Amino acid sequence: MPVDQELFDAVRQADRDRVAEAVRAAIDRGAPVSSLLMNSMVPAMREIGDRFAAGEVYIPEMLMAARAMQAGLDIIEPLLGTSDHEPIGRVAVGTVKGDMHDIGKNLVVMMLKGSGYEVTDLGVDCPVEKYEEAAAGGATVLCCSALLTSTMTYMEQVVGRFQKDPAIKVIVGGAPVTQRFAEEIGADGFAEHASEAARVVSACLAGE
Ligand code: B12
Numbered sequence: 001m002p003v004d005q006e007l008f009d010a011v012r013q014a015d016r017d018r019v020a021e022a023v024r025a026a027i028d029r030g031a032p033v034s035s036l037l038m039n040s041m042v043p044a045m046r047e048i049g050d051r052f053a054a055g056e057v058y059i060p061e062m063l064m065a066a067r068a069m070q071a072g073l074d075i076i077e078p079l080l081g082t083s084d085h086e087p088i089g090r091v092a093v094g095t096v097k098g099d100m101h102d103i104g105k106n107l108v109v110m111m112l113k114g115s116g117y118e119v120t121d122l123g124v125d126c127p128v129e130k131y132e133e134a135a136a137g138g139a140t141v142l143c144c145s146a147l148l149t150s151t152m153t154y155m156e157q158v159v160g161r162f163q164k165d166p167a168i169k170v171i172v173g174g175a176p177v178t179q180r181f182a183e184e185i186g187a188d189g190f191a192e193h194a195s196e197a198a199r200v201v202s203a204c205l206a207g208e
Helices: 005-012 016-028 033-053 059-080 103-114 128-136 155-162 179-185 194-205
Strands: 090-096 118-126 141-145 169-173
Touching: 005 016, 005 033, 005 059, 016 033, 016 059, 033 059, 033 194, 059 103, 090 103, 090 128, 103 118, 103 141, 103 194, 118 128, 128 141, 128 155, 141 155, 141 194, 155 169, 155 179, 169 179, 169 194
Parallel strands: 090 118, 090 141, 141 169
Antiparallel strands: none
């Protein structure tokens, strides 16, 4: 599906009310919510990041765009639905220590909930101890998100902590994270997009 230009522009221009209106209008027209996310909202945030890197926008603009994006996510989340059945697995998702970016992490949480998993949101700036608590509480898959090249290296500590425990799987993701990096640090899984997180979690639980 092509980009919803109005929604793309509204996120890019950090206009919360317009984002909310554009999301509602697109849903009323029958647009699939995953497409609104992946084809319009995520690319708009990427463009903001590119402009930040080029020195054309500053942190306050990035923050406002993030808030506008969150306004759209708040409308979309209930529509992804949660199942009334027994959870198909228990997962914990957090942004690693030192990193405050939470939009991608929130998307992963939404997608996994929508796929029938019981998900604990560990928040941002998560040290290894938070993942340990989640594992002690019954989570068998731990998802780590990082958006900074300086924090993605922390994922290795989380992976290392659980490497000797075959019952716990660690999955990594986030803009700077690659399949190669995931393999290098010994992670059990990687996905480029939140929309693939459920498939990777399912593969891990199946021992693939
Ligand atoms: C919004 C934003 C902010 C906001 C964050 C608000 C929030 N609530 O999250 C604010 C303004 C606070 C911010 C702060 C900073 N930011 Co910032 N930020 C961004 C920006 C523009 C968008 C990030 C985003 O939300 N993208 C949209 C989401 C949906 O994408 P995503 O997180 O990548 O997630 C997708 C996938 O990666 C995947 N995914 C994510 N996590 C996971 C986890 C798993 C397990 C899986 C399977 C998948 C998965 O699923 C998602 C959907 O497909 C990016 C630019 C960019 N291109 O990423 C810069 C960026 C990440 N920031 C950057 C920087 C430098 C900073 C600061 C250091 C700036 C500063 N000087 O203070 C601080 C760091 C603060 C900290 N300690 O964390 C740099 C990082 C550069 C680098 N190489 O490390 C970027 C790349 C901008 C740039 N081009 O320079 N930032």
